[in-house]
Amino acid sequence: MSDDIVSIPAGGAPALVACGFFTPNYRPLAQRLSAELGPDNPHHFFSMDKGQASWFDIVGWKPKVIERALDLYPNSAIVFLDMDSQVHGSLAALANINADVSARAKTRISSLPWRSRRKCILVVSARVMVFKPNARVRKFLKDWHDAMADGSYRKKDGAELALGMVLMSSPGLTFTPIDPVFAGLEIGTAPSNAILTHISESEKTGRS
Secondary structure (H helix, E strand, O other), rough: OOOOOOEOOOOOOOOEEEEEEEEEEHHHHHHHHHHHHOOOOEEEEOOOOOOOOHHHHHHHHHHHHHHHHHHHHHOOOEEEEOOOOOOOOHHHHHOOOOEEEEEEEEEEEEEOOOOOOOEEEEEEEEEEEEEEEEEEHHHHHHHHOOOOOOOOOOOHHHHHHHHHHHHHHOOOOOOEEEHHHHEEEOOOOOOOOOOEEEEEOOHHHHHO
């Protein structure tokens, strides 16, 4: 806890807490993100020891980090942020999502050359996610963690593949696509009034 980066009102129970995690190389990104969030966006970024973990292992920590945040802030909606996010305003509106889980969801049409039928493919991003504090979310997080741990998704986009597969196979769990202004889109493609964007500085800083 002493190495975590925390800005929570003393004695308060904020409606929303932003969370995330960082390994040593990411601390400068976490410090910058904390400064951008400021005192008006309560947040808790967990310091994690990389040890011998691979990049895939580190990505697989996301569900457990979100669970830790729910344990610490059981009455708050939790917004998970990647450390190379960029903040341009208040996240308060995310506390009012009308679903258990919210994240960026996009579709694309895929056509195979040997088939006449086209497919609609759903992609759910793990970059910015919102979670309400309830039992359905906790079960979803456990299932997401288990899916990552079983090795079936051990590839670059494994976290998002597992996220989408588990999300679409969780009866009773409600989901809504996140507003594009909060989706963490790349600079240049994000709306002009975006509150959350993404800057891909992890490519420069390193994934550890």
